[in-house]
Amino acid sequence: MSVDSVQRTLSLEDFRAEAEAFLEASVSAVRTDHGQFEFDDTEDRVTLFRGATAEEAQRARDWQRRVYDAGFGWITGPVDLGGAGLPARFEQAYLETERRYPVPSRSPLGVSLGMVFPTLLNFGTEQVKQRWLLPLRRADVVGCQLFSEPGAGSDLASVSTRAKRTESGDWLVTGEKVWTSGAHYSDVGLLLARSSEGSRHRNLTAFVVDMHAAGVEVRSLRQMTGGADFNEVFLDGVAIPDENRLGDIDDGWRVALATLMYERGAIGGATAGGSGLFRLDRIIAWLHELGCERDPAVRQAFARVHAGLTAAKAMRARAEAAVKAGTTPGPEMSLSKLALTSNLASLSDLVGVALGPRLLADTGERDAYSWSEFVLGVPGMRLGGGSDEIQRDIIAHRVLGLPKGPG
Template identity: 80%
Template sequence: MSVDSARRAPSPDEFRAAAESFVEAAVADSEDGKAFEFSEREDRVTLFRGATAEEARRSCEWQRKVFDAGFGWITGPPEYGGAGLPSRYERIYQEVERCHRVPSRSPLGVSLGMVFPTLRQFGSETAKQRWLRGLRRGDVVGCQLFSEPGAGSDLASVSTKADQDPATGDWVVTGQKVWTSGAHYSDLGLLLARTSDGERHRNLTAFLVDMHAPGVEVRPLRQMTGGADFNEVFLDGVHIADENRLGEVDSGWQVALATLMYERGAIGGSTAGGSGLFRLDRIIAWLRDLSCTGDPAVRQAFARVHTGLTAAKTMRARAEAAVKAGTTPGPEMSLSKLALTANLAALSDLVATALGPRLLADTGEKGTYSWSEFVLGVPGMRLGGGTDEIQRDIIAHRVLGLPKEPGTPKSNRT
């Protein structure tokens, strides 16, 4: 299906047929070795496997093919390269893709789920024209430069400094960022920096920074699993044109909040679509292979996974309806993040219940010990995208309207 045909608004049935034809042909090409290579690292199930630059290349290659066929930005405005179709067409395409073995878009999660929508909401027209289509097509990969060694959950305390050159209007940035997922294969960074000595939350500005610019250095952070999905990034006198500023000067906190809401929505979305780890049909088939579907404990554990996914899917549908109505993702997106960690914990419990000792002892039996890294990684998701505790605070104060806890008197602080 071409972008031009998408603009003529095909019927849902016509759209599904075109999507199935495209995906089936692309997958057939890949299996013949003519188009895409797939990762062979499927002998283990893990949350933090550390995407390599080669895996990112495969993701971008697939994204470009999807985009050029008219399915890469189904709901986007035509003037930026989108197909201009309603969101139900996006869901149809996602359903089609889930039925086929296609390259993972995991390396593009931050790029498409956080950097892209933030740029679309806050970027200058020049920045949008330069970066939007490239991000969506996979020509450009984005990462998030928020956290610092001294600013994690307390993001407003970032110390990376951006000073504006009065002669050129450009900004010069110096500082350090940490825990940056995918920085080692990214082209564009979404940066939060301090731009004045003003009041807290009103002295920050957001920018887009070229990750290949002079003064940008990326260093991998090696995990105990052997991967290096996270990085620390050093910025030493990096120049950023003012046209790559997001939002107004000293109003970066609002940009950061929007990005975090997009992040929580993107993270939580993985538990609502029934894809990847949460494909129920695959989980059922796996349990049948283990001959444990008659075990009452396994059945109860599976029921918890099923109900959690069903609830998350319903909540996700409400969030998508709000976005369709023109509402920016708000604090309620913290519920999506909490749903993800709860459902991952439920899946971890199901795996441990079904496998027993085979989870920890490698017997060579397929689909047993390969889950051990996943179970060990689940607690880490309680930290990613904002800790569960932070999410509960946001929900309590900004969704439910509950009062904040009374502060500790300064005289009692240590």
């Protein structure tokens, strides 16, 4: 099924059949292309902050291209921009079908597809949309987010990277960004910079920047876990054409807020279950392998995971329906991020109860010590995408309408 041949009258049953045929053929092809490729679900290491190598990023790009060219890469997207123009239920059907196959992970494209792409779709000029949207969706181009700085993490409105307008109307940008996931294999960056001396939140402008442009330098940050997913990015007089501006001048805070909501939705997306760490069928099978499925403490810990995932799935479906109806994601997306950290904590507790001391000592048993890095990484997820405390403040003030505290 190619994008050009997709018909809006295609039945869901026929669509599922075509998806299954594509995946059956593609899994064999991927294994042939890459040899004995170790898929994520077979690797004897469970971690949240591993970082993607250039080879893993390339595998993700190759797979996304294969999926897109088969007509499944942007199922709900408008036809005039390269999408298939099908209802959301078709996308859900494809994702449900794909989860049954050991396909390469697309996690190296999470920021690109989950944050950069929708922001450009909503705020990009026509030039930006024509140049970047299709390449981003097909993974010919990968995007990263250039927001946080050494002096502006949680307080994003304090960014000091400067964007100065030239006589020609274009921009020169100088500054430093940090904690940029995937910058080492990205082609474009979503940049927030200070563009005037105006009042707070009204002095920022958002841009798309070419990561290969003169003046852009990326330096990896090595983590104590051994991964290097985060980077410092230095911008030294980087030239950005005005057509790459997102939204109005000094209105970048609005763009940033939308991007952050996409980020929280993307981070929280995994919490609805069905893939990766939250595959309940795999968790159940693993507990049976350990022979602890009848332990009352294990059963209670599993029940907390199951209940959390069930609630998150319902909440996630409601939020996605609103976004697909054309609504810009709002502060309620903070709930998805909070649900993720809560469910990760529940899963960490379940792992600890099921494994006991084997979690901390490499006894040679399968799936024992391999979980230690995951358990140690769970607290770090409370910071990603805005700390849990910030999410609670957003929900309290912008969703529930509660007054701010004194001082």
